[in-house]
Amino acid sequence: MKKLINDPARVVDESVEGFGQAHADLVRVHTDPLFVVRADAPVQGKVGLVSGGGSGHEPLHAGFVGAGMLDAAVPGAMFTSPTPDAIAPATTAVDGGAGVLHIVKNYTGDVLNFETAAELADAEGVEVRTVIVNDDVAVEDSLYTAGRRGVAGTLLVEKIAGAAADRGDDLAGVAAVAERVVGSVRSMGVALAAGTVPHAGTPSFELTEQEIEIGIGIHGEPGRRRIPMAGADEITELLTTPVMDDLGITGEDQVLLLVNGMGGTPLSELYVVYRAARRLLEGRGAQVTRSLVGNYVTSLEMQGASVTVLRLDDELTTLWDAPVRTAALRW
Amino acid sequence: MKKLINDPARVVDESVEGFGQAHADLVRVHTDPLFVVRADAPVQGKVGLVSGGGSGHEPLHAGFVGAGMLDAAVPGAMFTSPTPDAIAPATTAVDGGAGVLHIVKNYTGDVLNFETAAELADAEGVEVRTVIVNDDVAVEDSLYTAGRRGVAGTLLVEKIAGAAADRGDDLAGVAAVAERVVGSVRSMGVALAAGTVPHAGTPSFELTEQEIEIGIGIHGEPGRRRIPMAGADEITELLTTPVMDDLGITGEDQVLLLVNGMGGTPLSELYVVYRAARRLLEGRGAQVTRSLVGNYVTSLEMQGASVTVLRLDDELTTLWDAPVRTAALRW
Numbered sequence: 001m002k003k004l005i006n007d008p009a010r011v012v013d014e015s016v017e018g019f020g021q022a023h024a025d026l027v028r029v030h031t032d033p034l035f036v037v038r039a040d041a042p043v044q045g046k047v048g049l050v051s052g053g054g055s056g057h058e059p060l061h062a063g064f065v066g067a068g069m070l071d072a073a074v075p076g077a078m079f080t081s082p083t084p085d086a087i088a089p090a091t092t093a094v095d096g097g098a099g100v101l102h103i104v105k106n107y108t109g110d111v112l113n114f115e116t117a118a119e120l121a122d123a124e125g126v127e128v129r130t131v132i133v134n135d136d137v138a139v140e141d142s143l144y145t146a147g148r149r150g151v152a153g154t155l156l157v158e159k160i161a162g163a164a165a166d167r168g169d170d171l172a173g174v175a176a177v178a179e180r181v182v183g184s185v186r187s188m189g190v191a192l193a194a195g196t197v198p199h200a201g202t203p204s205f206e207l208t209e210q211e212i213e214i215g216i217g218i219h220g221e222p223g224r225r226r227i228p229m230a231g232a233d234e235i236t237e238l239l240t241t242p243v244m245d246d247l248g249i250t251g252e253d254q255v256l257l258l259v260n261g262m263g264g265t266p267l268s269e270l271y272v273v274y275r276a277a278r279r280l281l282e283g284r285g286a287q288v289t290r291s292l293v294g295n296y297v298t299s300l301e302m303q304g305a306s307v308t309v310l311r312l313d314d315e316l317t318t319l320w321d322a323p324v325r326t327a328a329l330r331w
Numbered sequence: 332m333k334k335l336i337n338d339p340a341r342v343v344d345e346s347v348e349g350f351g352q353a354h355a356d357l358v359r360v361h362t363d364p365l366f367v368v369r370a371d372a373p374v375q376g377k378v379g380l381v382s383g384g385g386s387g388h389e390p391l392h393a394g395f396v397g398a399g400m401l402d403a404a405v406p407g408a409m410f411t412s413p414t415p416d417a418i419a420p421a422t423t424a425v426d427g428g429a430g431v432l433h434i435v436k437n438y439t440g441d442v443l444n445f446e447t448a449a450e451l452a453d454a455e456g457v458e459v460r461t462v463i464v465n466d467d468v469a470v471e472d473s474l475y476t477a478g479r480r481g482v483a484g485t486l487l488v489e490k491i492a493g494a495a496a497d498r499g500d501d502l503a504g505v506a507a508v509a510e511r512v513v514g515s516v517r518s519m520g521v522a523l524a525a526g527t528v529p530h531a532g533t534p535s536f537e538l539t540e541q542e543i544e545i546g547i548g549i550h551g552e553p554g555r556r557r558i559p560m561a562g563a564d565e566i567t568e569l570l571t572t573p574v575m576d577d578l579g580i581t582g583e584d585q586v587l588l589l590v591n592g593m594g595g596t597p598l599s600e601l602y603v604v605y606r607a608a609r610r611l612l613e614g615r616g617a618q619v620t621r622s623l624v625g626n627y628v629t630s631l632e633m634q635g636a637s638v639t640v641l642r643l644d645d646e647l648t649t650l651w652d653a654p655v656r657t658a659a660l661r662w
Contacts, residue, residue: 002523002543004600004636006562014563015599018606022588022622058598192333195597212333231337232345264595266526266631267389268346269335275349291353295626300597301634305335330661 001201008198012055012075019062023327026066033086036062037072041094047165047174048094051103053110054079060297063328069162078197079219081109087117092124099127099171103157105150106134129171131178133157135187137246138215138223151218152260152297152308153185163322186246187308188239191216195300214238218299236276239307251285258308263298265305277307290320332532339529343386350393354658357397364417367393368403372425378496378505379425382434384441385410391628394659400493409528410550412440418448423455430458430502434488436481437465460502462509464488466518468577469546469554482549483591483628483639484516494653517577518639519570522547526631545569549630567607570638582616589639594629596636608638621651
């Protein structure tokens with residue numbers, strides 16, 4: 001294993017420390033327990049948004065802390081849920097008196113730990129609501145999940161709910177917007193080659209030079225099936241068709257198309273996938289009115305990509321377009 | 332070779348087509364010859380900025396086309412200079428009557444082709460000046476270069492010269508600002524593993540599981556030396572010390588620190604490198620007042636990173652902070 005790290009046991013702490021130094025205008029890093037809050041937290045009167053999960057998916061979640069998106073992110077160890085004793089103080093730290101929304105990817109450990117943290121914060125007088133993101137259509141249930149997994153759609157929930165909080169929606173309102181995004185977003189991914197978790201030292205799974213895995217999870221957990229390597233258009237169709245089918249995409253729809261890199265695939269290839277996915281959506285008559293292409297919800301240096309489609313309406317479009325100022329997403 | 336492409340001969344065209352679709356609010360793509368211009372080009376009265384080079388370094392250069400940065404980017408084939416018959420029409424397309432600055436990374440093919448294109452544009456009545464970026468301190472002369480290579484510092488030249496053009500500097504003024512950045516910026520990189528050029532089909536070079544290459548070029552051309560794998564702090568010192576020495580960094584300096592990923596290294600590791608490089612700069616008494624961390628000047632899916640330091644003054648800082656609106660850099 002070759003990695004730009006000093007010690008597998010220290011990589012998350014050192015990385016988050018560097019992140020805090022590089023983005024001191026946007027965030028503050030709290031150590032022991034480890035969490036990241038926006039520099040001006042808590043924002044009085046605004047609903048606070050907290051997300052988190054295992055590390056290794058950067059820029060998710062700390063890269064999305066800042067005005068118009070998350071108020072706090074709680075990084076766990078690599079591919080390991082953060083514990084309630086980190087999530088709870090992050091929650092109270094960003095409560096500006098209007099309560100806090102937890103945005104949680106649907107993995108059993110995350111769901112349980114955020115639930116416990118919500119109870120701890122509630123005991124401190126902070127009202128918490130929770131939204132569970134489960135956009136991955138590849139599999140029902142999985143290694144770490146009851147039900148579908150939460151993947152790249154999470155960033156769309158964070159952005160749009162963040163804009164709702166920013167415009168002054170109350171906790172029930174922000175939660176309702178977040179739930180509406182969850183109900184309208186679906187994803188599916190592919191892996192060409194695995195990443196390596198530092199403390200494991202070997203790749204999370206093995207694929208031969210002729211094999212890819214359709215429906216891969218962001219921790220390398222199994223997808224739908226392994227198939228022989230194919231062209232980008234064909235692979236993209238295997239990802240996009242189930243997403244469109246699950247959403248029931250028709251000629252009536254305006255959509256946001258996110259092509260997300262898993263960390264080790266060149267940007268040039270992500271745009272090849274984007275081109276193919278867009279053509280498929282347009283083939284059903286849908287209009288792609290918003291787009292995002294890049295490495296946002298990664299799996300270390302995994303080679304691969306995912307396709308995410310969000311059905312838009314005027315309100316979601318307006319919230320998507322609202323200003324955002326974070327390390328990884330800014331306009 | 333497993334890549335998300337359809338055909339090695341079509342990957343650049345398809346990728347740029349997807350890029351143009353995803354960012355139609357920012358850019359227009361011209362095909363045959365292939366180049367990318369900002370959507371509102373030419374901007375009357377403003378100096379036009381044109382850059383380009385072989386593909387495979389995305390988001391460089393097309394990702395930096397937009398308000399406050401480049402007016403046009405000319406992508407060549409993978410790792411292959413664009414030809415004068417593409418550079419020249421890109422140049423005339425963005426001339427708003429104030430002339431055009433060519434920003435060229437120092438590779439022999441690029442330098443010659445941009446020179447020929449400048450002559451062609453001149454024959455059409457467009458005044459062109461050229462600045463050559465040569466920030467890589469790793470080697471004097473190389474596989475494709477007389478003198479030092481141009482690497483990640485290029486994006487700093489493009490951003491800062493773009494801001495100078497935006498505030499209304501004339502061609503000589505924009506060129507002078509660009510030259511000042513070139514004179515104040517140095518870089519050095521490391522590779523842990525090579526990327527694969529699609530039409531080649533095999534990695535550009537081979538490193539064993541125990542070996543890394545210090546001073547690597549962004550086309551995989553040889554660096555200073557191969558050494559056994561080491562910790563991130565030690566590797567970062569091998570990159571940062573020559574950069575600081577070449578710049579003559581002392582306690583008087585305010586600097587911008589860019590830690591750039593080569594495409595296949597997780598963002599978490601780039602922040603570990605950032606933390607180490609920052610400590611080295613601060614160890615000399617320098618102040619890191621601006622920072623950028625991410626995959627900006629890549630080498631396909633190469634695993635590795637580079638450290639770039641730019642000595643700042645008030646004017647360069649103001650120009651760096653000026654608004655920019657491109658696919659890959661926006662604030």
